[in-house]
Amino acid sequence: MRIAIYVSSLKGGGAERVMLNLSQGLINQGHQVDLLLSRYEGDYIKQLPKSIHIIPLKKTSRLFGFILILIQSPLRLKFLALFKLPRFFTRLSSVIHYINEYKPDAIISALHNSNLSAVLAKSCTQSNVHIIVTEHIALSSFIESVPKRKKKLLPLIKLLYPLANNIVAVSDGVKNDLSDIASIENKKITTIFNPVITPEILEKMRLPAEHSWLNSKKDYKLLAVGRLSKQKDFITLIKAISILKNEIPIKLIILGEGKERKALASLIVEQNLSDTIDLHGFVDNPFSFMSNSDLFVLSSTLEGLPTVLLEALAANCNIVSTDCPFGPSEILKNGKYGKLVPMNNPTKLADAIRSSYFEKSANDEGKQYALQFNLEKASTEYIELIEQQ
Structure with a gap:
């Protein structure tokens, strides 16, 4: 055809x-x-x-x-x-x-x-x-x-x-x-x-990620991926990291470009997080970043079926996500394959990230589930x- x-x-x-x-x-x-x-x-x-x-x-x-x-x-x-x-x-x-x-x-x-x-x-x-x-x-x-x-x-x-x-x-x-x-x-x-999951993506997950932070063994490595837009609500994520910066050794890489870059960069400086958060921009291979990160975080206020959650699961990455409409709770089976938190709530998001840090358990079951997509x-x-x- x-x-x-x-x-x-x-x-x-x-x-x-x-x-x-x-x-x-x-x-x-x-x-x-x-x-x-x-x-x-x-x-x-x-x-x-x-x-x-x-x-x-x-x-x-x-x-x-x-x-x-x-x-x-x-x-x-x-x-x-x-x-x-x-x-x-x-x-x-x-x-x-x-x-x-x-x-x-x-x-x-x-x-x-x-x-x-x-x-x-x-x-x-x-x-x-x-x-x-x-x-x-x-x-x-x-x-x-x-x-x-x-x-x-x-x-x-x-x-x-x-x-x-x-x-x-x-x-x-x-x-x-x-x-x-x-x-x-x-x-x-x-x-x-x-x-979502293709043989090419699985191959890319096996490649080394080109970022020095992902080679660190002492830091808890967080990743977020998405267009820098209000819908993705990276402001709430940045505020959550600000709450945690003096509690746990944490680094956050945000992949993506968009209209909110300037505002997000200003907030990072304002919160004294320049050494903690990297607005890294768009990359051809975000999948190697996923497979080399400890936790994937989605902070959106609106989604349809957020494919990045499935990709992160396939990369064997733990997940914290807002319970926004629609998709995260459906993908994560109401919390079975990742933590769900309220939208626009830096404190709850920080709590879930902190909890994930101390648990440090691999998401093997989530990986097998994601491969169905x-x-x-x-x-x-x-x-x-x-x-x-």
Whole structure:
């Protein structure tokens, strides 16, 4: 089959890495894969499979996309009431052209703009392409975090998601949340856990980590990975480390880049933690950092299915995570495979880190559990969805 993976870009986010993994899994099963990118940019570009066909989508004006809908889509009457044109209209023409030119069997999209564009493009072409939209985050929290999204984004999701051939959520929590807020029947949403653990990742875990702190035997080595954004709440983690710095020999490495770097760097200096916390930036191989760390910490206030927890488990790393919506409690089986703490609470987070330090037990059972979230299983489940119809 010819299958397109459609994402906005290949920036260093969890959803982008999941779709990159899925691309490789589909290629491994003998399918031809096109990668549709709204913007040809991002840290993951250099990790693309060699046999993937990259198609950068050309940008047009939003008005041109709107005109295409009025001319070609049976949904035109639904869009006449729009006073402001959504951003995803700018890629609509290119997606329509791709469907007409390449005639793919399926498009699997991720993130809201790509999802909406894929569904609407199909309606404009009247083709039989199989559309699978994927939801990677708790929609309710995403909508509520920016008030205008409730008026602008949510109605479009309610209108267009049900027109996809399949809607996939990356966890049961995300599935139930999407069903509630978008008024989509629960049975019409399929849960497919992310294709996280690949042979390449397991190989990378065996490589040495390029950081001097990870060679220390006296320090308790903590790792956090994620975009430097408010959603990841590294502020709470930094405050927790400040509580512990005089109690236990501790080092924290944070991998990732983002808009909050300057604010986080200032807080580290303010808390006298420059020798304790390293904002190390994005790295190509975070997995070797995981396998050489003592504890992985996730401090987020919002997730979908945080793949980093599964990767850390596979690396045999102990875990402390906030019990945020959605994913951590589902992955960690309500605390069986790692400690869960309340969000936005530096004291509770510090308590859990301290407890982990004194326990110092290996998470062997968690490693075996994480290996279930493998690439072949997830890729097969997506193919089964396409072949059902």
